[in-house]
Amino acid sequence: MILVTGGTGLIGSHLLFHLISNGNRVRSNYRTLESIEKVRKVFGYYTDNPSALIEQIDWVKADITDIGELDSLFDGVEQVYHCAALISFDPKDFKTLERTNVEGTANVVNLSLKNGIKKLCYVSSIAAIGPSTQGKEVTEENEWNQAKASVYGITKYDAELEVWRGSQEGLPIVIVNPGVVIGPGFWKSGSGTFFTYASKEKKYYIPGGTGFVTIKDVILAMIALMESNIKTERFILVNQNMTYKKLFQKIAPKLNVSPPTKVVSKFMIDFFWRWDWVRSNVLGKRRKLSKAVAKGLYHQERYSSDKIKSELGFSFGDMDESIAFCCSKFIEEM
Known part of the structure; x- marks a missing residue:
């Protein structure tokens, strides 16, 4: 049995589809029945009968911040993909972010240790990686700088510390640090807002840029790492380093609109x-x-994925293909 926390989010829902489609026994937590309907929508992008796959998942209503509710999730589980997280950049949300991202991760780690889980994959973020120095590409070895981090990045970094603590206590772990994940289904949050914004034919784009990765690459990398002998390592997952201007220039034509031309x-x-x-x-x-x-928008941060390419032999897919697929689904829905 494989446990996926946060299975109703962008990464979690796509991971569930891949695991179920390949014949795995899977369990996932959920908070509301409405959130499962979002998963059904995502499954519908890839199959004509999403309900048949949804019904194969062992759904358990549980909040990762509630250790009592979480306990039953781990019965018979051998692998854990911890995808659950709260995303917010509002400093007022720091306590809530800390409770979900840090304390929730500590709960997952503790129960993984208690139940003898064979391996845990934690989905972190490039927000938890230290910034570049002297214009060099960011790697997994960059020194953490909390003063330059968002409240979200701080809590993801602290959550990583909980995962490392678990590894020191005997839990086999891998950590992935994806860039901005390009994938369909959640148009009002995360990378989905880029498609929504572009569709309105806005005139302005923000300066700077960051690392981007397709949802397919994130899923394939996570599964490959879990099936490998690699453990106690973290990996940046970035397919392309792009400016936001370049991203909109890729999205807009596929939505049949003009890209923004004026920089903020x-x-x-x-x-x-x-x-x-x-x-x-x-x-x-x-x-x-x-x-x-805001300070992070002034420049383009560049990330290196050389580590996962060399240690796992991983090859990233076609970003333009993924953007085109997202645009086609966006047009169908909107």
Whole structure:
């Protein structure tokens, strides 16, 4: 039996589809029945009968922050893919992020140790990798710099520490640090917002750039690592380093719209995060752009995936193909 936490998210739902399609016995937690319907939608991108596969999953209602609810998830489990996480860049959400991402991961690690799990794969993020120095590509060895990290990045890094602690106590682990994951199904969050934004034929794009990876590559890399003898290692998963301008230039034509052509100036970014702070602290609105995130928009960070290529012989797929597929599904739904 394979356990997938966070199976109702972007990575988790695609992982579930791949595992079930290949004949594995799989269990996953969920919080609401509505979230399972999102998984059914994702499955529908790849099969004409998604319900048949959904029914093969052993669904258990459980929150990773509740150790009592989690305990039953581990009965008969041999492998764990820990994909569950909360994503937010609002500093006001730090305590909630800490509880879900750090304490929740500690719960998964502790129960994995208790139940003699053979191997755990933790899905972290490039947000938990230290920044580049002297313009060099970021690698797994970069020194962590909390002062330059978002609240999300801080909690993902602290969650990694819980996973490393588990490895020191005898739990075989691997960690993956994906870039921005390009995949269909969640158009109002994460990378899905790029497709939504582009579809509205907006005029402005943000400066800078980051590392991107397809959902297919993330899933294949995770499974290959779990089936290998590799353990106690972390791997950056980035297919292409791109500017946001370049990303929109790839997305827009496939949505039959024009890409944004005007860059948001540094002055406007500085003004907006300050105004956003005022809105949040005076009017009680949710933060849309924190100072840490704003500073990260000024330049393009570049990431190296040489480690997984050399140690696993992994080859990344076609980014343009994945973007085209996402665009086709977006058009069908919208």
